[in-house]
Amino acid sequence: MAGIHKRCKMYGLSVLLMLMMLLGSGISVNAASSGITKQTVRTAVASSGTQAIRIQWNKVSGTNGYIIYRRESQRRPYKIYRKITSGSTTTYLDRNLLGAKVYQYAVRAYCKEKGKNVLSKYTSVLGATRPSGTTATVQAVSSNQVNVSWKAVNRADGYRIYRQLGGKWSLVADVDASKTSYADKTAASNTRYIYTVRAYKKAGNVKYLGVLKKSNAVTTPKKSVSGSKFTSAQKEVMKKILYAVETGGQIYGNQRYDDFTEAYTNSKAEHAITIGAGQWYATEAQRLLKLIHTTSPETYKQYDPKNYVWNDVVNKDWSTYKLSKKSGRAKIIVNLIKSPAGIKCQDYLMYKQIEEYEEEVRALGVTDARAVGECINIRHHGGYGSVTRVLGKTKGGYTLDNIYKAMSTDTGNQVGTYKNRQKKVYAWLKAYMN
Numbered sequence: 557m558a559g560i561h562k563r564c565k566m567y568g569l570s571v572l573l574m575l576m577m578l579l580g581s582g583i584s585v586n587a588a589s590s591g592i593t594k595q596t597v598r599t600a601v602a603s604s605g606t607q608a609i610r611i612q613w614n615k616v617s618g619t620n621g622y623i624i625y626r627r628e629s630q631r632r633p634y635k636i637y638r639k640i641t642s643g644s645t646t647t648y649l650d651r652n653l654l655g656a657k658v659y660q661y662a663v664r665a666y667c668k669e670k671g672k673n674v675l676s677k678y679t680s681v682l683g684a685t686r687p688s689g690t691t692a693t694v695q696a697v698s699s700n701q702v703n704v705s706w707k708a709v710n711r712a713d714g715y716r717i718y719r720q721l722g723g724k725w726s727l728v729a730d731v732d733a734s735k736t737s738y739a740d741k742t743a744a745s746n747t748r749y750i751y752t753v754r755a756y757k758k759a760g761n762v763k764y765l766g767v768l769k770k771s772n773a774v775t776t777p778k779k780s781v782s783g784s785k786f787t788s789a790q791k792e793v794m795k796k797i798l799y800a801v802e803t804g805g806q807i808y809g810n811q812r813y814d815d816f817t818e819a820y821t822n823s824k825a826e827h828a829i830t831i832g833a834g835q836w837y838a839t840e841a842q843r844l845l846k847l848i849h850t851t852s853p854e855t856y857k858q859y860d861p862k863n864y865v866w867n868d869v870v871n872k873d874w875s876t877y878k879l880s881k882k883s884g885r886a887k888i889i890v891n892l893i894k895s896p897a898g899i900k901c902q903d904y905l906m907y908k909q910i911e912e913y914e915e916e917v918r919a920l921g922v923t924d925a926r927a928v929g930e931c932i933n934i935r936h937h938g939g940y941g942s943v944t945r946v947l948g949k950t951k952g953g954y955t956l957d958n959i960y961k962a963m964s965t966d967t968g969n970q971v972g973t974y975k976n977r978q979k980k981v982y983a984w985l986k987a988y989m990n
Contacts, residue, residue, distance in 0.1 A: 592666075595677065596679065599611055599613045599662055604764050611647065618667060620641070658683070683759050688709055701741045704740060713758045719750065793984075814832075816890050829886075836902075865889055925990070927958075
């Protein structure tokens with residue numbers, strides 16, 4: 557037994573001497589290397605820019621370094637992208653990438669055993685470069701609505717719309733990549749906002765947002781006073797103004813109830829006839845003729861006994877209804893609209909239209925009677941889009957003078973073309989609208 561004990565003691569001393577010789581020679585002995593295959597490198601995205609992604613991972617004991625794998629599609633195999641020859645490095649910045657593009661990364665620790673690399677386990681991560689920035693254009697179209705538009709961004713998956721109030725940003729909406737505009741109907745009246753639209757690229761459950769670029773400031777108009785409407789006298793002034801500029805030779809109070817204008821006479825865009833003192837165009841003309849028939853069928857019996865015009869009113873497409881001024885049907889229409897019943901119906905429709913337009917205009921935050929009248933003129937002349945366009949250019953409050961200044965610089969459709977008309981309307985509103 558004593559001999560066996562002596563031999564074991566001598567063997568232990570020999571092993572100890574051998575280890576000391578190896579350490580002294582500079583050869584590394586890593587007792588943990590054989591266990592590297594049981595360790596896992598977990599990769600994460602540390603930061604992202606428009607052309608770079610920084611990844612990071614946990615440190616693995618006993619490693620000689622790390623191998624970075626990358627792929628640009630989950631349908632493709634990983635490729636070895638970089639080899640890190642330091643076991644203490646746990647981050648890498650991948651540069652010169654495409655903007656708004658998804659990349660997937662994995663990192664594995666390695667060590668040399670018998671001349672071969674032994675690799676760790678790993679988990680992968682999806683990341684993306686950020687899209688480029690886009691600048692929002694904003695326009696307040698009512699007391700509680702701001703229209704936001706922007707230019708599309710390449711490879712974006714969608715857009716996030718924010719607005720700033722008092723220095724604090726809040727999310728308004730997420731929209732898909734096919735959109736380049738949004739109507740924010742949650743704005744407060746008489747409030748100053750700044751907007752930004754940030755394109756995003758989605759990787760996994762993360763949305764990588766583009767650069768924040770601020771829009772110009774926009775202030776929503778004051779909410780109109782409930783129940784505020786034109787008086788009968790103000791509606792009469794508005795009717796005389798519209799009749800004067802449409803068919804009255806730009807003389808206040810003048811009008812031609814018997815006016816008949818062929819298609820394309822006023823504009824290449826007018827594909828149908830226009831009739832009456834209020835210049836009822838296309839389906840508006842059809843509406844007027846229907847009203848005359850409803851309120852005074854005897855008038856039709858007098859001037860259209862064989863129902864030539866009435867059959868057209870009922871069956872034809874009036875968005876493109878054309879007639880020569882010398883045709884028999886045109887003469888019937890003129891007789892219908894200049895009759896007492898026709899005149900009464902035209903005035904009724906004009907008052908009705910003024911009320912409809914007034915409601916639209918007041919909803920946009922215009923409250924001053926003269927300013928409302930100017931906007932009704934714009935609406936009658938160029939459509940609703942012309943009103944919002946001119947109001948978007950108006951500096952200061954919505955007064956007649958401020959709106960007229962904005963309109964004087966306008967070049968859009970007929971509103972910006974007929975400067976003499978606008979000058980006349982401005983003068984009449986000053987003189988007659990109280």
